[in-house]
Amino acid sequence: MFNSVQETLPREEIEKIQIAGLRKTLKYLKNSNSCLKEKYKHIEPEDIKSLDDLKLLPFTTKDELRDCYPFKHIACDISDCARMHMSSGTTGVPVINAMTRGDIAQWGEIMARCLSCAGLTEKDRIQIMPSFGLFNGGFGFHYGAERLGCFIVPAGAGRSLMQLKLIKELEVTAIGAIASYPARLIEVARESGFDFRETKLRVAILGAETWSDEYRKRIEEEMNVKTFDIIGLTETGGVGLGIDCPARAGIHIWEDHYIVEIIDSETGQPLPEGKEGEMVITTLTREGLPLIRYRTRDISSILSYEKCECGRTHVRVSRIRGRTDDMLKVKGVNFYPSQVEQILLKYKGLSPYYQLVIETVKGKDEMTIIVEKADNGITQKELEHLDLELYDFLGFHSKIQVVPEGTIQRVPGKAVRIVDKRKKI
Amino acid sequence: MFNSVQETLPREEIEKIQIAGLRKTLKYLKNSNSCLKEKYKHIEPEDIKSLDDLKLLPFTTKDELRDCYPFKHIACDISDCARMHMSSGTTGVPVINAMTRGDIAQWGEIMARCLSCAGLTEKDRIQIMPSFGLFNGGFGFHYGAERLGCFIVPAGAGRSLMQLKLIKELEVTAIGAIASYPARLIEVARESGFDFRETKLRVAILGAETWSDEYRKRIEEEMNVKTFDIIGLTETGGVGLGIDCPARAGIHIWEDHYIVEIIDSETGQPLPEGKEGEMVITTLTREGLPLIRYRTRDISSILSYEKCECGRTHVRVSRIRGRTDDMLKVKGVNFYPSQVEQILLKYKGLSPYYQLVIETVKGKDEMTIIVEKADNGITQKELEHLDLELYDFLGFHSKIQVVPEGTIQRVPGKAVRIVDKRKKI
Structure with missing residues (x-):
């Protein structure tokens, strides 16, 4: 594990950290530059006594963030931010996440945990295939791999023949990619007589889209790799919110950085373990864009708060089935x-x-x-x-x-x- | 200045640093994993008594590096490297530069000096337009801007309408780009009624291609910016080898990291100040790919070793007129x-x-x-x-x-x- 202390905290410890983080984030937000602070005018951070009080706080929606374009929702001064990423804007006005140096360190930390959870160490060579740019995918893998100490092959998107050539010739052991991309790699490999069994590739970390278990099985067979499902979104700080582990018993969400709830999309009521609904995320350590109860529109369910076979204690949710909007x-x-x-x-x-x-x-x-x-x-x-x-x-x-x-x-x-x-x- | 001590060193100090750096690099290379070390078998680092002795050392050529594909020319273990960049390979087998953490810090340092030389401070918002990936341009600007503390808009290549939109809406003050790209931006701006005078843009740092003074004049007029010519190549550690300063009296090469010579391409003899010839670079602080007398094939001339109006003491060379191969x-x-x-x-x-x-x-x-x-x-x-x-x-x-x-x-x-x-x- 990249951070075995934090990743194996007992449940009571996690909850303490979450309550403290929630109060801190609320306090920070109330005194920030964000125009969203008005929402919390009548809420006192010290009134939060337990995680159960979370449900008294109002949701934050994507439309609210869109109305803040470009920077009105950013809690700190832009001059205190180091960089930004942006949602694609294909479904409307894009949402910008401006990140402080602290946010980038946080991103590096959670992504390093994800890579480590997928079995990577500093000995690995990772080829990063999501594009580097406004989309957060490429840079998320970049910061995580830098933190973990892997050797990075910064391939970016496209050029499938070149991707295959590099995997083989540079003895790449792991790839990060948008979930649908391996289908294209397999296709080009077949056309060009490329055999994944003659490479050192063993891990594929895939995200940014929903992908079925059947697709997963196929990728694993044809590429001779173990796949890992990584999740995250621009608004919560990019890819790395969670990943599934070798036990393949659900996706761990890093609970010392985020609180996850599953709610009924219609009523807004929190749902119990096992019930499928919309994933809602509260950030505990983000500085540029702290979010209280952000409605992700991703559909999942809480699988278990129990310690996982892999040793991690952080909550597991089911793989994302889709988004409310798809x-x-x-x-x-x-x-x-x-x-x-x-x-x-x-x-x-x-x-x-x-x-x-x-x-x-x-x-x-x-x-x-x-x-x-x-x-x-x-x-x-x-x-x-x-x-x-x-x-x-x-x-x-x-x-x-x-x-x-x-x-x-x-x-x-x-x-x-x-x-x-x-x-x- | 980003590093006013190093950038204003007296000539004698620069020369001392260069002799020490050259000896150190030779010693390091002779004991390294690089297959190029054979070239220096009969050379004792301590025999280098003055910079004049440099001319006794053999050149390194691009073809030699190509023959080493992928990693035979890399001085350290790949597991000690953090990442790599690669030449485009359009003129033959590509050359890979594998970089240690030290190399990335060195890259960040020289790029931060370049951005600062172009008048940027941590208050600036820089939109990075070269692509991020195997090409070193995007990441060079990234590491430099991170080090200097600018706010980064990681736009990457293409999507000119989006680029213009971001410049305006995010109040971007500086751009980094491939030299020919502003022509396209200006064209799209005209087509869409975009007025650069309604933006906060004031600096354009351009490189990776040769560009004439007339082109420069045109970009500056139409975009209402001051342009800076930045140079560098994959082999020497990427963009940031040098940049011209506000005095516009030539391109400063960071001499505590590199030794620059101008030679006659035919005879290989060093040329005196003012004479145009091929630029040859020796690296003094690079770890993954240290280079002794690398023939860059870029055509330039030494302009002056005197202190510049801008206060910097590092040598100035003329803007690159072309490459021996073009x-x-x-x-x-x-x-x-x-x-x-x-x-x-x-x-x-x-x-x-x-x-x-x-x-x-x-x-x-x-x-x-x-x-x-x-x-x-x-x-x-x-x-x-x-x-x-x-x-x-x-x-x-x-x-x-x-x-x-x-x-x-x-x-x-x-x-x-x-x-x-x-x-x-």
Whole structure:
């Protein structure tokens, strides 16, 4: 473990740290430059007596942060900040997270814990494949690997042939990437006769998208690696909020830096262990953008507060199933694209590239699932079985359209899974 | 100044540091993992009595480093290295520079000096536009700005509209970029009605390509900034080897970290002050890739060892005119593309985009200069005058082809100025 003292704290200690951190963050926020401080005008930090009091505090939403563009939500002076990262802005005005030197040290610490949790040490050579820039992915891995002392191959996004060449020739042992990218690496490896078994690669740390267990299985088999699911978002300080461990018993959230709650999206009420809902994050140590009860829109559940097999005591949550905003509602049925992926990828004859196209036909929703053949293709019998399985899950019939491998566009960055042509009301 | 003690050392002190550094580097290299150490088998570091003895040491060439791909030229163990950067490999096998933590600190130090020399302080907001990745540009600015304490907007390459938006909305005061990129920014600014005078931008630090004084004048006028020419190469540890100062009296090379010589490319003999030739660099403090007399292939000259108006005592060299490998020989005449650029850009009716196309017609060299019209275009009279000026400089007639603005492809990264269609023998 990178920080065995903090990562194995007893639950009572964690809670003490969290209450103190929450009070400190509230106090700091109330006296800060952030325009959000008005929300806490009538709240006294010392009135927080237990973690249960957290639920008395108001939520913070993405829309509130957007209204603060560019810097009105930043708690300190920008001249006290060292850098910034920014959400993509694809769903609206982007959100900027301006970071102090303390924030960067905190980011390095939690990312170093994540890399170490994935089995990396200072002996490892890590190839960083998310882009370095306004997106936080590349720099998150960068700061973590610098802190842990790995050798960094700063490849950035794209140029798959070059990526493979470097993995092999530089004897790279680990990669960090956007979850959908290994599918492209595998594809290019096949086309060019590249064999992952002739490399020293053993670990792939993947995040920034939801990815199914079936996809995971496939990546692990084909790349001959162990994968780790890393989570995080620009608003909470970037990638590194949590990661799953070798015990593969859920994603540990670093609780000395964050409080995690799962709430009912509709009512806002906290949900008990095991219940699926929206993940809400409170930061305990962030300085540029401290957040109280930030609604991440990611869907997860608390798995356990018990000590994990891996020895870590920090809470485990389930892998993220989707985001409230990518939940689809078709013919009245709610589901996440990752649930469809989980079914599709059981079929070896299908590639990991797919798209769900939804349109209105004669006033009704219709969904076409475009799937790509992999090497040997899918038989008529398998196709019929897939149709059955999908119907069993969705409760309605969707069209399955099989296209040749390579048809769906390979994009750098996050994959485009959904094409929703329905008119928005 | 970022490091006023080191940057203003008296000449005798600089020389003492250089002799000690040279001996130390030689000793270190002789006992290192580098396969290049064989070159120094018969050389005793203590035999170096003065800087004049430098000329007794053998040169190091890019081809030698290429033969060492990936790591045979690295002096320490890769597990003692923190990261690497790599030359583009467009002209052959790439060269990797693996860097220790000490090297990164050294890089941060010299880049912080460069940023400070360009007038930046910890109050500045710098938008970093070279790409972050294997190319060293983005990370060089990153480490320097971290060290100096600026606020970093890590934009990376491309997305010109977004770049402009961020400059304005985030009140950016300085940019770092590949030298040809501001031409694109200016173009997009015009198309979108963006006015640099409504921003807080005042400094542009440009490098990685040769750029003429006429281009410089144009950027400064149109962007309302002061520009600074920064140099460096992957092999010597990346961008930051030197920069010109507000006195604009040449490029200071940080002599407590590097020894610079100018040699005759043909004979290998050192040239005196004022004579133009190939720049040769010896590193004094690098650990991953220490270099003795590395032939950079960049063309420059020693301007002065005297103290500069700006107060710095470190040697000044002329701005780089080109590289030995981009010197053109057409109809028996040797010249650099930047010399043609210098003539073209005197004409306001031409854009900063141009290409020199050289081909063999009936067994003879022919050169066509493709130039792009800017706003108001170029008159027939001006064109005739340009023709005269070019003939005056080149001594042969070239065809001038005027094309509409936007014809020449805008590429991310370094500009493509030369299209040489002649058959190589």
